[in-house]
Amino acid sequence: xxxxxxxxxxxxxxxxxxxxxxxxxxxxxxxxxxxxxxxxxxxxxxxxxxxxxxxxxxxxxxxxxxxxxxxxxxxxxxxxxxxxxxxxxxxxxxxxxxxxxxxxxxxxxxxxxxxxxxxxxxxxxxxxxxxxxxxxxxxxxxxxxxxxxxxxxxxxxxxxxxxxxxxxxxxxxxxxxxxxxxxxxxxxxxxx
Numbered sequence: 001x002x003x004x005x006x007x008x009x010x011x012x013x014x015x016x017x018x019x020x021x022x023x024x025x026x027x028x029x030x031x032x033x034x035x036x037x038x039x040x041x042x043x044x045x046x047x048x049x050x051x052x053x054x055x056x057x058x059x060x061x062x063x064x065x066x067x068x069x070x071x072x073x074x075x076x077x078x079x080x081x082x083x084x085x086x087x088x089x090x091x092x093x094x095x096x097x098x099x100x101x102x103x104x105x106x107x108x109x110x111x112x113x114x115x116x117x118x119x120x121x122x123x124x125x126x127x128x129x130x131x132x133x134x135x136x137x138x139x140x141x142x143x144x145x146x147x148x149x150x151x152x153x154x155x156x157x158x159x160x161x162x163x164x165x166x167x168x169x170x171x172x173x174x175x176x177x178x179x180x181x182x183x184x185x186x187x188x189x190x191x192x
Contacts, residue, residue, distance in 0.1 A: 005190045007057045011038050014063040017139040018094075019087070021148070022074050026087040033091065034058065061128070064135035066094060144169050 011034045019030030038058055045056035070090045077086055108114055138149050145165045147156045179188050
């Protein structure tokens with residue numbers, strides 16, 4: 001139950017990150033698609049996982065990359081393209097990349113090549129995680145403020161009146177970090 005509550009809120013945030021900007025009008029459809037994807041992942045995991053009591057969910061690292069992927073697709077589309085065409089193109093691209101990723105991982109599993117992960121150096125894995133964390137941070141700020149930010153474009157968030165939009169999110173994150181450091185209980189995150 002706790003995992004389900006967390007996944008619903010995470011999926012909603014992920015959809016807000018991916019379907020923003022020109023795709024903002026389709027946020028409700030994006031949330032619906034992400035929730036359906038979550039349901040499919042949970043059902044497939046329950047049916048085919050060899051370990052009992054395992055649950056699965058969408059990964060935030062992938063969402064950060066998909067948000068950049070979606071923004072790049074929308075920015076490359078012609079000016080005359082409608083919002084519906086942009087949304088459809090992004091959804092199809094995400095679906096195709098998901099299928100391709102599934103085929104690659106299925107092939108790795110079929111040929112028993114899962115041990116190849118040990119040859120990826122720890123600094124590379126750390127860099128990917130740090131980079132995706134930075135992308136998620138900038139994406140979160142963009143969702144809270146409605147202003148696009150990046151590493152070289154941070155000045156807009158300190159404009160008068162705009163910091164009021166992102167400061168509560170920062171305070172909540174600090175509160176959650178302190179609460180989890182003081183007491184590690186399963187209900188702290190869903191309770192907050």
